[in-house]
Amino acid sequence: MSLPRPPDMFDRDWEWGQLARFVTNDSPGATLGVVSGRRRQGKTFLMEAVCEATGGFYYAATEAVPRAEALRQLGEAVSAFTGTPGQVRFASWAEAIDGLLSLGAERAVPVVLDEFPYLVRDAKDLPSVIQKALSPRREQRTASRSRLLLCGSSISFMGGLLSGQAPLRGRAGLELVVPTFDFRLAADFWGLAAEPRLAALVYFVVGGTPAYRTEYLAGATPASLAGFDPWVVEHVLNPASPLFREVRFLLAEDPALRDTGLYHTVLAAVAEGNATRSGIASRIERRAVDISHHLTVLEDAGLLVADPDAFRRNRPEYRITEPLVRFYHTIMRPHWAQLERVRPGRAERIWRTARPRFLSNVAGPVYERMCRVWCADFAAEETLGDMPGSVESGVVHDPATRTGHEVDVAVRGAGGALLAIGEAKWGDVVGLGHLARLERVAALLLAKGEAPGRLLLFSGTGFMPALREAAARSDGRVQLVDLDRLYTGS
Template identity: 55%
Template structure:
């Protein structure tokens, strides 16, 4: 079945949903679709139901009784029975949903399922009972039931551990944000530098461009500052409060002040647990729960140091959150008034480069190395993270922005590449010398096979002539913005 023409990308997700919904095998099946708000989940599922004549119901925040009434009304409109369907419990609803697929495979979607489960915590168990393997209502049905939700912590638990629905689902489909390359295409930005700057502010959430900014994109790099002011920093823009709503939408994030403080700590460069604890004013062992909740919600991610396995660094996963905590939260009272927005932005512009663009560029370079570099460095990387290398002689440590580790076929895993990243600095022989020194320190350690490690310079500002000559001699690999966006 052809994908709707107005759907951008999502080829993999659409193909998985079509395959699930058109499966001719007997017996009702269950699928789960998850992803943060505004990624296009509902758009996908509504399109699926329209194409295949399925049933789509979007739940609301309501009591259990009202929710039963609402889905009963929706089923009455869809099935057009002789008398209205007025369910008194969810077992009745699920059985009717199973009967929809008596004659053919048909998608049945319950969107925003966490609202229903919050009002009636027994609902997952009721579905489990309805989907018992030998139950006649299930075996005689071809209903393809899809439960969809945006509360990531809840959806992550729906099929895990001892959850009632574990083992019942035949589809578990995440709908993620667009990666930085797809985001550039979606925003129709041909200039790699401008595309990366925009991505550092709004990331890859499709609805930010379509519904919230209404296709207002910067014309060029000269228009970027004005665009940030009018599209994100203005109190009249829907994007102004969006970062705060991202936390409010997660039911497990009850102590908003603590979670905002943790995110601010990371945005200020405190990526380690100890640095976060010091910034927040809590003990390190008291942060395990909030860090886990933020990670389950898809708002932060943890990386294991490539060279110090006992060290974990935390990064903000959603660019808009990093932008908000670095650029908006420190000036929130002034921004709320909306009278000095341009002056605040100009005053904080250097902070944007150092606290937002620089770290974001590092993240994009690691993403490119993992997903798009393929075998450029001698093999497919299985892991790409940052790392810290000890220098005992100098009594210091050296930060490695990109460390690409390959798959261990036999013995130690190969260290494919180490790299340094600079956004606004033209890179030269000094950066190559630093990488050589770090490589020498790594070779004294037996953790990796570093005999074929490539040295890589990633720059958003270019390279000196001397460094270009070193590349031509095979001494270093150079990666610029055109490489990152596939336009080199």
């Protein structure tokens, strides 16, 4: 059975299809699904929509509510759903889960517990209770067709539900992670697909989080390139805007991030360009071993990722996953006190002064990431020479000069062969000098036994005529990717 997509749902075709298949499966026996993803990605929208489409049960837990009150609230929600006001009372979580299973006695029905980590905070045994309730031969399970969906935004917690020796490992029939929109989807969502440069600038600030447009900015979008700077001042640097404190709330809302001050300091160090563990530790004046836990927690929370070096596997570099977090630590946090004390023209002056840092520490790294995503998800096999298996960045050592050459894009095939290397420049008109540098890196790699078949040059500003001529003569070896190709081509 297929479920019609809600008319107000943007994209999420694949996620909707997975949910629809799970909740409409009419096979006997209750089943379990886990839905996670960072906040503001539309998980609640999906959960509510699938319940509306099927007549399912949806319950959103309340933060900081003790066990007895949570059980009372859940009982009231079940009473309202079954049309028996005030008659459902749960004395324990075991009784409550059985009550939820009973909702599927006559038909397959989704039963959603949203903000599930809030429930577990005062009921640590709840995952074990669910494990026992879903025992394969237990009568309450076999007699039910409830499709129990546990949903939450704490990535570290939700991921842990099904890992290792966790009670629910092996019990779930669905594990769905709702991602942020990639840069192309974000451009469509913001209505900027026809203006790729403006779409990229907006993406550098707010990334692909849909709620920032629909809920935080009520659809406010810069109408033109000339309107971008005023849009940043009015909707991001303005203390009255919900986006202003969003990054602080992101960290405060995650139960795994207890010492938020230190976590912010680590993120600020990464935003400044300190990408290695030792570099981060040096910047915040701590030993590398002292920040290992904090880096792991930020990774588990989905705010940091350790990207492997394409050429030195033991030298990963840390990258901030969310553009708004990078923007906050680069632009807003250093001027926080001044921005909070509103004065006419002050935010404009701060933004004007910070614009060079925005280009180097925000636009540059995010644009490089977009170029890697393009190679991984959108580039044609003819462009790269084969289907990509991995797309990373890295450093190639030059023994003659004892220097390292940064490679923004390194594409390997499924078997590990190096297909292409590339350089990405957001603010530079790329010319023959950039190509010569790539040729030098390619020669160094050839000396080490690796020969990239393609050289990729990305630019957010354009290419010199001489470089275009050289690319045209290269028989496809030199590929030029401008913004139009990045957003619409392959």
